[in-house]
Amino acid sequence: MTDTPPRRRPPTIDEVVRVDGPVRDESAAEQRRSPRIEEVARLAGVSPITVSRALRRPNLVAEEKRRRILAVVEATGYASNPHARALRSGQSTIVAAFVSNIMSPQFALAVQSAAAILEPNGFQLMVGQTSYSYAKETSMIQSLRALRPAAVLFTGVIELESNRRALRELDIPVMETWAYPRDPIDMLVGFSNTDGGRMAADHLHGRGYRRIAYIGRRSGRGALRLDGFRQRVAELGLDLAAELTVESVSGIADGRGALAQLLDQAGSRIDAVFCANDLLAVGALLEARHRRLQVPGELAVIGFGDGDMASEIAPGLTTISADVGRIGRLAGEMLLARLSGPPADRTTELIELDLIQRGST
């Protein structure tokens, strides 16, 4: 016997509404390919190099000619071929951005904010994901040698010594973010994760909690936050009641699982927990609700990052917040200044952290 596969009804076509854009006749199909600098030059009655200068260093070109040239550029929609430009000048218009996890709204916001600064100035952002993997990070940095972007931006700092060296040797601006190390590769817009941990400890102590636990990674930024947290907890004369490590990229589900495990193991010894990021913290809140624990009565939760959810769930999540949009903007601005000018004056910027008190503590 043969099974007849179940008949599915055909999909409904999405009747997408087409919209007419601004009419751009341009009359002929000759306009098809992007015009070359030579054509612009001919139409403006100058030499190609003058067009190039009018676009790159306008003040070297006579006012009158410049206007004529720009008019032609506008009319023809000329855009210089970035490959030819990069090849001849060694100056690419590509800025490579690497995030550890594309799907994190925090990183995405920072990258987006940097893009908002760089793109109007003729740079294009190329985004790659390192997935918290040294191997992936290394291979992406390798590929930069060939790509020769104008600059590189990381939402994080580079830990591998070999990669730091490779980046220095690229001899282009390198921007690190999201931490405040002693010796950045080049430029830095970051905050002190260690201080964030300290703030969390201070806050919990100040609110009267004494049996405190930690959930987070034990490497990278998680480790830094834990360090500061531990230090301050010790200074305050408390013991860390428990520590629970999660692996690499962590989400809400990990936070739930981690708190569950923590409570099963250390249950009543705990009255507050510091989660190294907000997703973990949200997960912890959900698990607490699941167990019908009073928050913050029976268990207080504090996060790190001020994600989208923090203000929306109930109770609101107390968290340590960095202005991530500002990190992206500043990084973009500093890169832009360096790319278009003389050696920049500032290469390091510290972003202050804020503690945002909500209902969960």
Added chain:
Amino acid sequence: MTDTPPRRRPPTIDEVVRVDGPVRDESAAEQRRSPRIEEVARLAGVSPITVSRALRRPNLVAEEKRRRILAVVEATGYASNPHARALRSGQSTIVAAFVSNIMSPQFALAVQSAAAILEPNGFQLMVGQTSYSYAKETSMIQSLRALRPAAVLFTGVIELESNRRALRELDIPVMETWAYPRDPIDMLVGFSNTDGGRMAADHLHGRGYRRIAYIGRRSGRGALRLDGFRQRVAELGLDLAAELTVESVSGIADGRGALAQLLDQAGSRIDAVFCANDLLAVGALLEARHRRLQVPGELAVIGFGDGDMASEIAPGLTTISADVGRIGRLAGEMLLARLSGPPADRTTELIELDLIQRGST
């Protein structure tokens, strides 16, 4: 009188732990810049063009020579200069990807899945954000004329007729996704938003709800979902109790606000609401909880997209789900096939939608 600014204590330095990578001596600093094809040719005892062929079309080169060349390439870490290549051959290794909103985990996952296919094959993804703005979309598509990427990928379909034309004229593979229009520009991996709306209506009706409302955009994909929803609601002999439109990029807060407004206006006339995306639906759930409404007893909520949160909140969110990772993978594979081979056989792929029943209905 002058204010003395409050003294802040200096930031704690993040004591990042540096890690030594694999030792790669390469003995000298001469290896610094990426070697050129000519050097590889010299070391292998062949001409530059033969090296080029050995890399691009290996079967045109004699076995023996090819091996020698590849060994040298390996040893020197040679990688061809993508700008020179793009300039001469018109073949870029860049694939341009445009998302309407970088911060959406759904889009990010799709892009990431496509990247996972394309990157190991030597292509690099360049991500841009159109912000649901025709103007931005148009200007990005303009800039493609100069960049000449190998292909373009959209997490969405292009509505503006002028942009569709511009993309066709680029004469490179164009991949649209996330909808199932009658006439894609070129390639398509999509699902029927209209069918999704129908499924939502069917489900709510089947569960016994009769006073049904809609929250979402009234343009783009939201409109398609609403269309199908409305059609099916009518076929089932029901009336749509209320429709509430939100603007452009919408988040959890918009969902809360929308449901609040809906309940204030139409309150008891409503027993179920279909939200055009999961963020809105999560917002609606939170607002319902805030008002101490029984879900699903007093109000049922169904979403679209199966985001991260859907399964984590309580009650779980019933939602229409498309396998977004699969969309990205398929899009990547189809593009790759087209880029490295003869005219592809399949240029359109339909992704089935699933209804995931959880506690909210």
Added chain:
DNA sequence: TTGTAGGCGTTATCAC
């Protein structure tokens, strides 16, 4: 202030 000459690194084309 403007223009001329030449080359960035690669590959298409054609000849052998």
Added chain:
DNA sequence: GTGATAACGCCTACAA
């Protein structure tokens, strides 16, 4: 199967 030659489009260096 391999190589010589030229060209992709632009911009640096230098000259006028």
